[in-house]
Amino acid sequence: MRVFLGFLSGLVFGLGLVISGMSNPAKVLNFLDLAGSWDPSLAFVMGGATLTAFIGYRLVWRRPAPALSARYDIPANRQIDRPLLVGSALFGIGWGIGGFCPGPAWTALSGLAPGTLIFLPAMLLGLWLGTYVKRATFFTPQGAKG
Numbered sequence: 001m002r003v004f005l006g007f008l009s010g011l012v013f014g015l016g017l018v019i020s021g022m023s024n025p026a027k028v029l030n031f032l033d034l035a036g037s038w039d040p041s042l043a044f045v046m047g048g049a050t051l052t053a054f055i056g057y058r059l060v061w062r063r064p065a066p067a068l069s070a071r072y073d074i075p076a077n078r079q080i081d082r083p084l085l086v087g088s089a090l091f092g093i094g095w096g097i098g099g100f101c102p103g104p105a106w107t108a109l110s111g112l113a114p115g116t117l118i119f120l121p122a123m124l125l126g127l128w129l130g131t132y133v134k135r136a137t138f139f140t141p142q143g144a145k146g
Helices: 004-022 025-034 041-060 082-098 102-111 114-134
Strands: none
Touching: 004 102, 025 041, 025 082, 082 114, 102 114
16 A cells, blocks of 8 residues: 555656646756746745645644654754755756756656756766765764764
């Protein structure tokens, strides 16, 4: 049941990305182009997603546990540290250059656009390199291995 619900959630998410135009990198790049052909529609998509998540979290946190798990899986680290800032900056730069977030990039793969075929392997390489760099001594506090 958990796999089916995960699949269903991914399907609804993917359909939402396609319907909203988020799988079109030109729409994303036009949103970022404040001095040119700015397209504010992405702000409405993000606002709708934020509102939906806000309401959803308020409803979910009232439950003692998730529907398909014994407990909530909440990250223990709440610190704003160098790995978080560097990772966020790299994510934003990649998003701005490519016009894709990871989710929309996967949904755009079905179109086989050259930009998607370049972006996805580069993103996967970046994920692999990020895992490698995260383990490096210079990137963790006090030289601890992470």
